[in-house]
Amino acid sequence: MVRRSGRRPGNQDTKQSILESARKVFAERGFDKASNRAIAGEAQVDPALVHHYFGTKDELFLAALELPVDPRKLIGPAVAGPVEQAAERFLDVFLTVWDDPDIRPSLLAVARGIMDPAANRLLSEGVLPVVIEPIGVALGIDRPAERMPLVASQVIGLILMRYVLVVEPLASMPRDRVIATYAPTIQRYLTGDLP
């Protein structure tokens, strides 16, 4: 049973409490096993409230990540145009967001949470299907569930070297050169011949 005694008054407090509980339960159990009921229990609220405030589990997950930008809004520019240049557009949008000094700190916090081996199912069950694979689906590429993890394997390595570990020459490389360096790799993973 859900204890109601600890339920906090006020929408903002309740929403914040649900988000904190969601982060905890997602990290501990992974995306698939994190139930609405468990998150509500952790936050000491009625499960109906979780749904009321955040809708589906995908939407709650995105809200709990507290991304400074909604990744679903970034899909548009990456998808608008010929699929043969999708990698360039994707990297352009991606670097615009990551290179913004106002946005980067919160993205770094998210990246560290995702790369934490203790919370490893967040990437495989949450970020890949909810955030990354929809880009492949929107692009209309074949086998997005196979191709997008390849894209992720290069993008994560780039994030780690350029932003998290600040390794040169990647850390100071002008964005146009980063795009020109990595676009052929990403484009092959998106639409090229793969074994």
Added chain:
Amino acid sequence: MVRRSGRRPGNQDTKQSILESARKVFAERGFDKASNRAIAGEAQVDPALVHHYFGTKDELFLAALELPVDPRKLIGPAVAGPVEQAAERFLDVFLTVWDDPDIRPSLLAVARGIMDPAANRLLSEGVLPVVIEPIGVALGIDRPAERMPLVASQVIGLILMRYVLVVEPLASMPRDRVIATYAPTIQRYLTGDLP
């Protein structure tokens, strides 16, 4: 002055104590600022002993990483043959080591240490110049200090997805398919046209 009161008897104890101190000092100060003197002080031994047991700082660093395999011995097979197939040979050697269940746990520990943002200079100052760039130098490629970090950015992403976070389909992908998937990327970073 180095305190000698705490110096332990016996070579193995001393060597172990130096390695533990080296790991601590490398992680705290980064590779460049970790001095022989600081490591000896931390281990409470004479600085001459550090040199006596481990030689150069590069060699001490490699010893402190406690890699289950000496990366310098893996360079041979990767280098032996035409440079146009170097990526395939490199990935072959690399996956043979990582896919070995006896070796993987200690490699995972090293990988987590390197990817820890709190010890970020270990990669840029230690692993890249001491372990990774020599492969490029041995291959005789141009601009190894620019190209090898690109190789590292893809290899680290692959390690993270396949071994640390165990993300499918990469985690269960047969090694030949991993090689065929990633060899074109690595080969372009090694010898291809770059911006």
